[in-house]
Amino acid sequence: MGAQWKQAGREASAHKKGQMTVKLVREIMVAAKLGGPDPDLNARLFVAVEKAKKASVTKDTIERAIKKGAGIGEEKVNYETIVYEGFAPHKVPVVVECLTDNRNRTAPEIRNLFKAGSLGQPGSVAFFFNHFGVVEATHADAGRDVEGDAIEAGAQEIEPLESDEVPTGEKGARFLTEIKDLDQVSKALKAAGWKVTASEIRYIAKNFTDVSEAHRLEVVKFLEALDDHDDVHRVYAALK
Numbered sequence: 001m002g003a004q005w006k007q008a009g010r011e012a013s014a015h016k017k018g019q020m021t022v023k024l025v026r027e028i029m030v031a032a033k034l035g036g037p038d039p040d041l042n043a044r045l046f047v048a049v050e051k052a053k054k055a056s057v058t059k060d061t062i063e064r065a066i067k068k069g070a071g072i073g074e075e076k077v078n079y080e081t082i083v084y085e086g087f088a089p090h091k092v093p094v095v096v097e098c099l100t101d102n103r104n105r106t107a108p109e110i111r112n113l114f115k116a117g118s119l120g121q122p123g124s125v126a127f128f129f130n131h132f133g134v135v136e137a138t139h140a141d142a143g144r145d146v147e148g149d150a151i152e153a154g155a156q157e158i159e160p161l162e163s164d165e166v167p168t169g170e171k172g173a174r175f176l177t178e179i180k181d182l183d184q185v186s187k188a189l190k191a192a193g194w195k196v197t198a199s200e201i202r203y204i205a206k207n208f209t210d211v212s213e214a215h216r217l218e219v220v221k222f223l224e225a226l227d228d229h230d231d232v233h234r235v236y237a238a239l240k
Contacts, residue, residue: 021055043182047200082107085125092219098233130206132179138170138194138195139171140169153185
């Protein structure tokens with residue numbers, strides 16, 4: 001009996017891995033629907049496929065997801081993006097992005113998560129965030145002129161990546177762009193020798209809410225509960 005907790009841990013880990021696979025597959029389908037089935041011509045799809053490969057999603061699963069998303073063959077799915085806004089505990093603004101094939105199922109479940117979260121509540125918070133296209137990339141040349149490449153690609157702003165996100169001896173940067181220019185900027189950076197590791201639309205907090213360490217734990221617990229929902233694709237919070 002003393003080893004039962006180990007089995008529970010393995011089951012929880014397997015469940016988490018299954019959830020991650022579902023989210024990765026949905027991202028592939030949406031990317032294929034929006035930009036076509038060829039990863040070489042669809043930057044968002046290319047990144048989604050690479051992430052799926054790193055997570056050990058099988059080749060057959062990836063190919064099937066691309067076909068479903070692009071409407072190739074008999075198996076077709078139609079996921080739509082739904083965005084919910086609200087506050088985490090202690091007035092931290094939160095935007096929740098969902099991918100769902102059943103709005104009537106997802107909407108009440110997300111609302112219930114806000115109600116269940118201690119002090120969490122729905123509300124309009126979009127004005128606390130900027131809505132940008134984001135490209136994260138690394139370059140083998142550590143002396144690369146990031147600003148020059150950003151201008152050539154059409155990016156609006158650049159930020160450095162955290163050191164743990166950049167391979168030793170390389171240059172890393174985050175390029176912010178207008179949403180309509182995301183695919184163009186991704187392709188231009190790739191052509192300039194950058195390895196694109198993320199190409200997506202994000203909500204970026206304009207300012208961050210200060211909370212104590214004890215309150216932070218409550219906020220993180222609430223955000224994790226949202227992220228664990230099968231239909232939740234991404235969770236954005238104005239929390240450092």
